[in-house]
Amino acid sequence: MEKVIAVVSGKGGVGKTLMATNLGVYLAEKGESVVIVDLNLQARGADLALGLASRVVYDLADALSGVCRLRQAAVKSKRFPGLAVIEPPLMKEHVNISPLEIQVLCEKLSQEYRHVILDMAPGAGEAFEGIVSLARRALVVTTQDPISVRACGRVIAAVEKRQVPEGRLLINQVRLSLTDRGFLPAVEEIAQELRLPLCGVLPYDDHIHVAFTNGNPVISRRDTPAGEHMEKILSCFMDPPESAGA
Numbered sequence: 001m002e003k004v005i006a007v008v009s010g011k012g013g014v015g016k017t018l019m020a021t022n023l024g025v026y027l028a029e030k031g032e033s034v035v036i037v038d039l040n041l042q043a044r045g046a047d048l049a050l051g052l053a054s055r056v057v058y059d060l061a062d063a064l065s066g067v068c069r070l071r072q073a074a075v076k077s078k079r080f081p082g083l084a085v086i087e088p089p090l091m092k093e094h095v096n097i098s099p100l101e102i103q104v105l106c107e108k109l110s111q112e113y114r115h116v117i118l119d120m121a122p123g124a125g126e127a128f129e130g131i132v133s134l135a136r137r138a139l140v141v142t143t144q145d146p147i148s149v150r151a152c153g154r155v156i157a158a159v160e161k162r163q164v165p166e167g168r169l170l171i172n173q174v175r176l177s178l179t180d181r182g183f184l185p186a187v188e189e190i191a192q193e194l195r196l197p198l199c200g201v202l203p204y205d206d207h208i209h210v211a212f213t214n215g216n217p218v219i220s221r222r223d224t225p226a227g228e229h230m231e232k233i234l235s236c237f238m239d240p241p242e243s244a245g246a
């Protein structure tokens with residue numbers, strides 16, 4: 001689907017929600033309508049990262065089961081007009097959302113929003129493939145951790161198998177001092193191993209962590225190094241050099 005963007009990773013905790021929420025704000029600040037669907041059923045977090053946690057009343061399961069309308073489950077940001085987020089349930093047990101349900105959801109959301117960002121749970125598998133096949137773009141996130149890189153290889157294989165037209169790699173939480181001392185693989189090595197076009201390298205930065213945990217996406221502060229860096233990565237992801245101006 002033209003409007004669907006998936007943010008994916010092999011391993012958890014690598015920065016998918018960080019990137020999905022910053023991408024949402026980046027697009028909303030351009031005046032485009034965007035909805036982030038948080039699909040991490042075990043550890044939802046996009047609401048927190050956007051400072052919207054206290055405003056979530058209805059969730060994705062409520063919308064899918066007809067307890068509420070889809071619009072009621074989409075929490076609109078006042079700070080970033082045009083941006084909304086849909087969260088999975090927090091405390092309900094046995095929630096199982098199928099790829100078909102996500103497909104129908106994306107079709108509906110595509111009628112209302114210019115971009116639909118899927119903030120995925122980590123890992124590959126059958127359900128993952130079904131969902132990622134809906135996407136036109138995929139942002140594949142890894143850290144330098146060898147376990148993350150290896151798991152990322154599996155996810156990239158799934159993204160390629162499902163023929164997502166535009167897949168891009170982000171290497172996150174990069175620690176140059178450890179790399180220089182030989183404790184972590186160089187980003188060039190990782191990019192070569194994973195063979196997916198690189199849209200950026202984001203250093204580990206305490207400012208990013210603090211902003212994330214306080215619900216302040218760094219992209220909204222382009223006057224800071226972290227904000228500036230994030231903007232370059234997101235603009236490269238949305239408008240890669242080879243297609244720029246096309």
Ligand SMILES: Nc1ncnc2c1ncn2[C@@H]1O[C@H](COP(=O)(O)OP(=O)(O)OP(=O)(O)O)[C@@H](O)[C@H]1O
Pocket residue numbers: 009011012013014015016017018019040043045120121122172173174202203204205206208209210212213
């Ligand atoms: N570049 C960075 N610098 C500092 N902290 C970072 C950076 N990227 C991510 N983090 C921190 O790493 C943690 C995990 O980030 P995030 O929740 O985005 O990962 P995730 O891939 O969505 O996790 P999950 O797989 O559980 O959904 C957060 O505490 C976040 O602040």
Ligand SMILES: [Mg+2]
Pocket residue numbers: 016017018040043045119120
């Ligand atoms: Mg997440």
